Amino acid sequence: GQQVMQIPQYQHVQEGEDFTTYCNSSTTLSNIQWYKQRPGGHPVFLIQLVKSGEVKKQKRLTFQFGEAKKNSSLHITATQTTDVGTYFCAGHRNDYKLSFGAGTTVTVRA
Amino acid sequence: EAQVTQNPRYLITVTGKKLTVTCSQNMNHEYMSWYRQDPGLGLRQIYYSMNVEVTDKGDVPEGYKVSRKEKRNFPLILESPSPNQTSLYFCASGYTGVGGELFFGEGSRLTVL
Numbered sequence: 001g002q003q004v005m006q007i008p009q010y011q012h013v014q015e016g017e018d019f020t021t022y023c024n025s026s027t028t029l030s031n032i033q034w035y036k037q038r039p040g041g042h043p044v045f046l047i048q049l050v051k052s053g054e055v056k057k058q059k060r061l062t063f064q065f066g067e068a069k070k071n072s073s074l075h076i077t078a079t080q081t082t083d084v085g086t087y088f089c090a091g092h093r094n095d096y097k098l099s100f101g102a103g104t105t106v107t108v109r110a
Numbered sequence: 111e112a113q114v115t116q117n118p119r120y121l122i123t124v125t126g127k128k129l130t131v132t133c134s135q136n137m138n139h140e141y142m143s144w145y146r147q148d149p150g151l152g153l154r155q156i157y158y159s160m161n162v163e164v165t166d167k168g169d170v171p172e173g174y175k176v177s178r179k180e181k182r183n184f185p186l187i188l189e190s191p192s193p194n195q196t197s198l199y200f201c202a203s204g205y206t207g208v209g210g211e212l213f214f215g216e217g218s219r220l221t222v223l
Binding site: 035050100 | 143145150151152153154155158168169200202208209210211212213214215216217
C-alpha cells in the first residue's frame, strides 16, 4: 500500500487565496522532497527538507518537516494561475527507497 | 543540455509482446530509477539502481526487469506485457540515491491491449 499519504487529493482554490497540502508517513523519513507536475508534464523538483522541524520558503511557498520526521506540509499563499498542477511529496525511507504520495491536484479559479 | 531522455514517448502494444523502454541521462548521475504513474496512486517505484551493475526492486517490480550495464542507461523491460501495465512511466536520475534532486524524463505512455 501507499507508504506516504497525502491530503487532500484535490484542491480547488480561488485566485489569491491560500492553501495547504499535507503529507504523512507511517515511518520515520530520512528526508522529504516536494515536486510539482504541470498538466501533461513531468515532475520537477521543488525542495528537500532534511532536519527535524525544518522550515524553508520559496517566494509564496512554505515547506515544513515535522519534528518526528514523519510528516510535512506545503503552504502556498496568494495562489496564482501559475500554481496549477499536481504537488507530490516524496520521502526517503531508511532502506533508500523513495516513496511518493498520491499527490494534490490544484486548480485555480480566476 | 542536462536531460533524461526516454523512448518511446508513446506506445500501443498487445499482450505478451516484449518491449523495452529506454532511458538515458547525460549528467553522470549514479542513481537511476523507474516509476509508474496511475490516477490516484501517484508515482510508484518499480526498480532503482544505485550505480552500475547495482539494481534493486522498488515497491511494484512484478512483471518488469531492468539492467544497468552503463552509467548513463537504465532500460525498463517488459518481457510479457499485460493490460494492467498500461500506465505512464517515468525514468529519473540523481547524483545519489539517498537524497537530492531527482531529474525526470518526459514520460512514456504505454497502452497494452
